[in-house]
Amino acid sequence: MARSSDRSPGATGTPDAVDSTEVTDGSDVVGDPLRPSDHYDSAAPAEAAGGPGGSGGGITQPRLGPVGYLRFFWRQLTSMKTALFLLMLLAVAAIPGSLVPQRTSDPNGVVQYRADHPDLFPVLDKLGVFDTYSSPWFSAVYLLLFISLIGCIIPRTKHHFEALRARPPRTPARLSRLAGYRSVTLETGGGAVGDDLDPASAVQAARAQLKRAGYRTEVFGDSVSAERGYLRETGNLVFHSALVGVLLTVGIGGGFGYTGQRVVVEGQTFTNALVSYDSFNPGRWFSDSQLSPYNVTLDRFRTTYEESNTDALGQPTDYTADVTTRTQGGDPEKAQIKVNSPLSIGGSNVYLLGNGYAVDVTVTAPDGSEPFTDTIPFLPQDANLTSQGVVKVPDGLADQIGMIGFFYPSAVETGDGSGILASSYPDLLNPVLSLNVYDGDLKLDDGVPQSVYSLKTDGMTEIAGAGADGGQKALQLKPGETVDLPNGLGTITFNDVKRFASLDVHHDPSQVWVLLFAGLTFAGLLTALFVPRRRVWVKASSTGTGLRLEYAGLARGEDPTLERAVGEIVRTHLTTLGVPADAARAASRPGSTSNDVGDGGAAAPRGGRRITS
Amino acid sequence: MTADLAYYSLVAVYSAMAIYTISFVAFALDLAKRSGDAQQAAASSAAAAPARASLSKGAQGGSTIVLDRTAAVTGSADAPRASSGRRASKFERVATSLMVLGLLVHVASVVMRGIAAGRVPWANMFEFSLTGTAIIVGVYLLVKLFVDVSFLGAYVMGLNLILLAIGTVNYYVAVSPLQPALQSAWLVIHVLVAIVGTGFFAIAAGLSVAQLIQTKREQAKLANLRFMETLPAADRLEDLAYRVALVGFVLWTFTLIAGAVWAERAWGRYWGWDTKEVWTFIIWVLYAGYIHARATRGWRGARSSWLSIIGFAAVMFNFSIVNVFFKGLHAYSGL
Numbered sequence: 011m012a013r014s015s016d017r018s019p020g021a022t023g024t025p026d027a028v029d030s031t032e033v034t035d036g037s038d039v040v041g042d043p044l045r046p047s048d049h050y051d052s053a054a055p056a057e058a059a060g061g062p063g064g065s066g067g068g069i070t071q072p073r074l075g076p077v078g079y080l081r082f083f084w085r086q087l088t089s090m091k092t093a094l095f096l097l098m099l100l101a102v103a104a105i106p107g108s109l110v111p112q113r114t115s116d117p118n119g120v121v122q123y124r125a126d127h128p129d130l131f132p133v134l135d136k137l138g139v140f141d142t143y144s145s146p147w148f149s150a151v152y153l154l155l156f157i158s159l160i161g162c163i164i165p166r167t168k169h170h171f172e173a174l175r176a177r178p179p180r181t182p183a184r185l186s187r188l189a190g191y192r193s194v195t196l197e198t199g200g201g202a203v204g205d206d207l208d209p210a211s212a213v214q215a216a217r218a219q220l221k222r223a224g225y226r227t228e229v230f231g232d233s234v235s236a237e238r239g240y241l242r243e244t245g246n247l248v249f250h251s252a253l254v255g256v257l258l259t260v261g262i263g264g265g266f267g268y269t270g271q272r273v274v275v276e277g278q279t280f281t282n283a284l285v286s287y288d289s290f291n292p293g294r295w296f297s298d299s300q301l302s303p304y305n306v307t308l309d310r311f312r313t314t315y316e317e318s319n320t321d322a323l324g325q326p327t328d329y330t331a332d333v334t335t336r337t338q339g340g341d342p343e344k345a346q347i348k349v350n351s352p353l354s355i356g357g358s359n360v361y362l363l364g365n366g367y368a369v370d371v372t373v374t375a376p377d378g379s380e381p382f383t384d385t386i387p388f389l390p391q392d393a394n395l396t397s398q399g400v401v402k403v404p405d406g407l408a409d410q411i412g413m414i415g416f417f418y419p420s421a422v423e424t425g426d427g428s429g430i431l432a433s434s435y436p437d438l439l440n441p442v443l444s445l446n447v448y449d450g451d452l453k454l455d456d457g458v459p460q461s462v463y464s465l466k467t468d469g470m471t472e473i474a475g476a477g478a479d480g481g482q483k484a485l486q487l488k489p490g491e492t493v494d495l496p497n498g499l500g501t502i503t504f505n506d507v508k509r510f511a512s513l514d515v516h517h518d519p520s521q522v523w524v525l526l527f528a529g530l531t532f533a534g535l536l537t538a539l540f541v542p543r544r545r546v547w548v549k550a551s552s553t554g555t556g557l558r559l560e561y562a563g564l565a566r567g568e569d570p571t572l573e574r575a576v577g578e579i580v581r582t583h584l585t586t587l588g589v590p591a592d593a594a595r596a597a598s599r600p601g602s603t604s605n606d607v608g609d610g611g612a613a614a615p616r617g618g619r620r621i622t623s
Numbered sequence: 624m625t626a627d628l629a630y631y632s633l634v635a636v637y638s639a640m641a642i643y644t645i646s647f648v649a650f651a652l653d654l655a656k657r658s659g660d661a662q663q664a665a666a667s668s669a670a671a672a673p674a675r676a677s678l679s680k681g682a683q684g685g686s687t688i689v690l691d692r693t694a695a696v697t698g699s700a701d702a703p704r705a706s707s708g709r710r711a712s713k714f715e716r717v718a719t720s721l722m723v724l725g726l727l728v729h730v731a732s733v734v735m736r737g738i739a740a741g742r743v744p745w746a747n748m749f750e751f752s753l754t755g756t757a758i759i760v761g762v763y764l765l766v767k768l769f770v771d772v773s774f775l776g777a778y779v780m781g782l783n784l785i786l787l788a789i790g791t792v793n794y795y796v797a798v799s800p801l802q803p804a805l806q807s808a809w810l811v812i813h814v815l816v817a818i819v820g821t822g823f824f825a826i827a828a829g830l831s832v833a834q835l836i837q838t839k840r841e842q843a844k845l846a847n848l849r850f851m852e853t854l855p856a857a858d859r860l861e862d863l864a865y866r867v868a869l870v871g872f873v874l875w876t877f878t879l880i881a882g883a884v885w886a887e888r889a890w891g892r893y894w895g896w897d898t899k900e901v902w903t904f905i906i907w908v909l910y911a912g913y914i915h916a917r918a919t920r921g922w923r924g925a926r927s928s929w930l931s932i933i934g935f936a937a938v939m940f941n942f943s944i945v946n947v948f949f950k951g952l953h954a955y956s957g958l
Contacts (some may be wrong), residue, residue, distance in 0.1 A: 048920045090919040097912040103903045108901040108949060115895050119950065143896050321626070321797030329803050349803035350889050361891035514891045521893065528880045535876055539869050570866060
């Protein structure tokens with residue numbers, strides 16, 4: 011971090027001393043933003059960074075004590091070069107996470123990757139690339155970056171508070187070295203200067219004008235020193251502090267939230283309690299009491315598919331979940347959940363993230379009992395909602411059976427004569443349920459958790475389907491139909507087909523804060539980049555026969571419009587002093603060469619009054 | 624109606640591409656002509672030098688205004704100023720006119736596509752290319768209003784033709800309605816701002832490339848590139864590139880924030896390291912690095928400009944490779 015010692019000693023000295031240093035002309039330690047020592051706008055250090063007593067020269071290594079080393083590393087960490095390096099490293103470190111699936115956003119992709127690359131997977135997994143954004147190396151980069159950032163912000167904020175109270179610096183002795191320098195000599199033909207053309211009043215006029223333009227001004231003798239654009243540094247600090255704010259709120263605030271998923275079939279009710287979630291990811295500081303009691307009943311799930319545009323037949327154009335909600339002690343309320351419009355209830359948001367078909371089947375044993383009746387969500391496999399699901403009947407029949415089902419909302423034969431079905435449209439035009447039946451041990455008693463969406467068929471015998479002995483084809487049913495199970499096991503009835511909605515419940519109390527800090531980031535960025543910080547000086551001196559005015563500016567940071575701004579100040583100031591507008595405009599141009607010397611004698615109107623010579 | 628409009632839109636795209644192609648050739652001819660101009664200027668510079676010196680000598684003294692002789696001063700307002708700009712060549716004027724004409728046809732195509740679809744025309748890769756390229760040309764013409772960047776014409780036309788041709792030929796899709804996830808006002812805001820930001824990044828990258836070539840030439844490593852003499856000096860180009868990239872960076876920051884807000888509405892989380900999110904973040908970090916590099920001693924100049932070029936390469940990567948080959952939630956951008 012730039013300490014004041016990085017500056018040339020002349021910068022703080024008398025105006026003469028200021029004049030003697032080219033780079034730091036008109037700069038002062040208090041007024042300048044405190045920048046890292048390798049910032050472009052900081053004065054070049056006279057010597058390479060060395061420890062106490064280090065005479066530099068690059069030959070003798072300076073001896074550093076522990077404190078010296080700490081200071082050295084701190085300086086290194088908070089330098090521009092390090093920040094730049096860490097930024098680049100952050101960009102590079104983020105890349106792997108886009109190349110391989112991430113556990114957080116695409117867990118199935120990770121499983122697939124493991125199956126596809128059995129040799130590579132363990133290596134990459136050790137490196138943590140499947141959790142790139144919570145991996146130690148990625149965390150190390152951004153944490154170092156933010157430490158570096160904080161190390162820069164704190165001293166700089168302190169310094170800026172002081173600068174905000176400071177007065178503009180002294181006027182440099184020789185303005186001609188500075189940006190946008192212009193000098194104008196006002197002469198009244200005869201010689202004597204009118205009392206309103208003395209240096210002091212010209213300077214007062216300049217000061218008033220600069221004040222109006224938002225400059226902070228200070229008069230030094232017959233000159234005025236003005237500075238504006240403190241907002242630039244304020245914006246800069248707000249931007250960087252808000253970034254820290256975003257990181258903190260994301261990192262800490264996220265721990266108080268939770269997300270949960272639940273598949274709800276039409277007619278079912280979801281209650282906001284841990285047990286009723288299909289999956290649940292609590293934040294680090296989550297407690298059960300955070301789940302406010304409410305329930306949501308999915309009354310109806312409506313879909314709209316494109317029907318007229320032949321290029322997009324069957325493309326979904328709308329999903330709407332009609333729900334009834336009940337909060338504790340409240341009356342039931344009707345509501346709608348759509349993809350881009352979640353339901354806000356009980357401090358959480360309920361999002362509609364997926365949908366599909368659920369089949370309602372009943373398995374009847376030969377004795378008339380019904381060992382299985384349920385509505386099972388089938389997961390969509392393609393755009394026309396060919397869906398797959400599993401029916402497991404562990405008890406009540408002669409054997410344990412499992413069924414892998416395919417549901418085709420608009421079944422058509424694939425046309426190759428094999429009888430294989432496919433779905434041609436996502437809506438229910440010709441719903442058909444096809445079941446492959448397996449007989450054997452479902453292994454549900456092992457205590458090993460199993461997915462309700464998959465069936466382990468090893469150790470089971472296919473008794474209906476393509477692989478069944480005896481040519482027993484897969485069972486095919488339309489809604490309302492009943493068919494016999496093979497081997498006299500019983501019957502199965504396809505009662506009905508319903509829609510399910512996959513709901514995500516999110517609660518993230520930090521979200522508002524993240525948005526607030528993001529907004530501050532944006533506002534800070536705008537002011538930091540587009541508010542110019544500049545100094546302007548106007549100096550007046552008497553030439554005996556007239557008044558010599560000098561104008562100059564100094565950019566503090568990027569300031570592409572400085573020249574123009576000084577020109578504008580010249581023009582306005584001269585106009586105030588009574589110079590005709592066109593002459594003022596001519597004189598305000600950079601490098602204008604109006605050296606015409608008047609012949610004197612004649613009096614001309616100026617500012618409504620006459621100047622006599 | 625829809626099909627007709629979409630068809631006319633497509634006809635307009637191909638017409639625009641034809642006009643752009645001629646414009647591109649004319650810009651290329653202009654660059655070639657600049658080489659000759661530079662040689663001529665070099666030949667006559669010996670004569671011009673003393674005159675210029677006396678001019679600047681006069682300027683050193685500042686100006687004197689005699690208050691009671693307004694007429695004399697008025698005359699000086701029209702005093703000849705040292706003109707740094709060279710007159711646009713005939714090729715360049717033709718090229719720019721064709722570019723404007725091409726843009727008009729192009730915009731007509733975009734508008735017809737939008738009317739045909741009954742929504743904003745940037746909901747899939749083809750439409751994104753169609754609208755994005757129009758905006759790149761628009762941003763170029765906008766910047767040209769303020770600064771003479773006509774030397775970038777060939778670059779802009781070349782880039783534009785490539786993107787537009789790939790988008791139209793390889794990724795054309797018939798008009799289709801919006802998927803539920805895209806039905807949001809944020810589609811208008813988030814995507815449009817992203818495209819405009821991309822336009823500014825494109826111009827900035829072109830300026831940075833010009834700057835790098837100019838730097839090499841100024842170091843006499845590429846002295847035979849005479850046409851570069853008609854371009855601004857390297858530091859001026861760097862300054863321009865930086866200012867254009869800044870606008871792009873601000874727009875990109877907004878894109879990032881708006882995207883997060885939309886993601887919260889549509890997907891239930893504001894940030895989930897989806898591949899597109901990752902690359903948008905990477906681009907943001909790269910340009911943040913570029914801005915810091917310019918403020919770092921030892922990095923200002925050619926070194927920082929490389930970051931601007933890398934940043935734009937990442938933008939193109941994000942738009943092309945990430946869209947087509949990477950799996951992610953943004954994948955329904957409809958190839």
